[in-house]
Amino acid sequence: MTIIRADYVMRMNESFEIITDGAVVFDAHIQAVGKAAAIRDAYPDAEFIDAGEKSVLLPGLVNPHVHLEFSANRTSLAYGDFIRWLRSVIVHRDALSEACKEICMKKVLDTIVQSGTTTIGAVSSFGFDMKPCVHSPLNVVYFNEVLGSNPAMVDALYANFLGRLDESKQYARKSFIPAISVHSPYSTHPMLAKKALEIAREEGMVVSTHFMESPAERAWIDSGTGDFAAFFEDFAPGSKPVNTAQGYLSLFRNVDTLFTHATQATDEELALMQEIGYITHCPVSNRLLHNGRLAVEKVEKLTLGTDGLSSNISLSLWDEMRAALWMHTTLEPNQLAKQLLTAATREGAKSLKREAGVLEVFKDADLIVAQLPETVAHIEDLALQTLLHVKEAKMVFIAGERI
Ligand SMILES: [Zn+2]
Structure with a gap:
């Protein structure tokens, strides 16, 4: 089991939910998504990866x-x-x-x-x-x-x-x-x-x-x-x-x-x-x-x-x-x-009929971390700022495996 923490977790669900100081815990599939502190408490034995400041975690x-x-x-x-x-x-x-x-x-x-x-x-x-x-x-x-x-x-x-x-x-x-x-x-x-x-x-x-x-x-x-x-x-x-x-x-x-x-x-x-x-x-x-x-x-x-x-x-x-x-x-x-x-x-x-593309429990752990140049002052603009500044992924996980 692995936990990744990021400054912003963009779940890509219907409500376009963004979790600040969030985390995802996963093996081949996502096990839980939430605030980083709560996830670490619930999964104390999981390997912990901190994606660092100004990081965005989202589905691949x-x-x-x-x-x-x-x-x-x-x-x-x-x-x-x-x-x-x-x-x-x-x-x-x-x-x-x-x-x-x-x-x-x-x-x-x-x-x-x-x-x-x-x-x-x-x-x-x-x-x-x-x-x-x-x-x-x-x-x-x-x-x-x-x-x-x-x-x-x-x-x-x-x-x-x-x-x-x-x-x-x-x-x-x-x-x-x-x-x-x-x-x-x-x-x-x-x-x-x-x-x-x-x-x-x-x-x-x-x-x-x-x-x-x-x-x-x-x-x-x-x-x-x-x-x-x-x-x-x-x-x-x-x-x-x-x-x-x-x-x-x-x-x-x-x-x-x-x-x-x-x-x-x-x-x-x-x-x-x-x-x-x-x-x-x-x-x-x-x-x-x-x-x-x-x-x-x-x-x-x-x-x-x-x-x-x-x-x-x-x-x-x-x-x-x-x-x-x-x-x-x-x-x-x-x-x-x-x-x-x-x-x-x-x-x-x-x-494509894949169980992925959204950070929800049981979905495939296809996850990426992107890096922003600065903290986003207006969080409602996070999608636009990510799209403007990201050239490639900082980390890539496919079915829970780091590539
Ligand atoms: Zn074509």
Whole structure:
């Protein structure tokens, strides 16, 4: 049993409770949360760690949407427009995946842990990131991706997907959960999506998908026009959209789904996605690809993802939260900071069906300590001050083990 004491304990519960001079006692799970003196009295034999002055103890961060396979990208890919970026991905993808193999991916995963993230949802296109994820101390929900819009290719693509899914199932355990990603409405034939989603329904797997990421996707799905029309003319002449927006969303009914981006979604679609599951906000990616802004003020079931280094410069959720803070200029910053921290902890964990993300008894002891530069004079601003000043975690515990 271990006790950590911190100047501020941010429980991330519904009432946004903050305990000053607080402590958490835990083994693999949290046993109690409260004032430090009371916890020490109740657990006199526990190992005691004092996180020091100006410390903040909170649940480990949850990043449910990251692509590790393009982690080598720094300046190879084109930004500013979604289709321009997509064309550059097609040109550079082999070189990029060649340039970040297992050792490189291990380093990337280590930086994610150091930042204070304790759980990720890794969207995997090829399976190159499977072993590094299996060996990482992180909790990983591993989304095996399926895509392909050509009906003649459905069987071959499905077989390839099943091979990767089956391999990932061999490693299944509490900290490595096989899951499914259906790429997007513009790229995935409904026949393929339905087959994959049937597995998710039967086996209770979490599912991830991209939805309404760009104005080009909106125009293509709604009317078969826009920049995607020219794109498909080059790669698959005569293509027509294979899904409607409503039809695509309906495929996910009764599946625990995370819908990513949704910058171009209508209010009706935002409501339907939240009926089914959660919406994942990736502000840096959306900004770099000039895709517009997710209306976070309309999203209660919000999670926060970094996407991959193919459209970001960092896989730290602290950087991502700061980006979101600057993006949503009409929203009050203290309220927004609380919403973002909640998205990056409690809601992220719930979306991935993890018993974590909140400092409550029996939850997994996924905990981090962050360091503030000074004592916070206005404690009601603690979320905002933490979000502004924290660059990485001072201590990280996953399932009670110090990493
Ligand atoms: Zn993505």
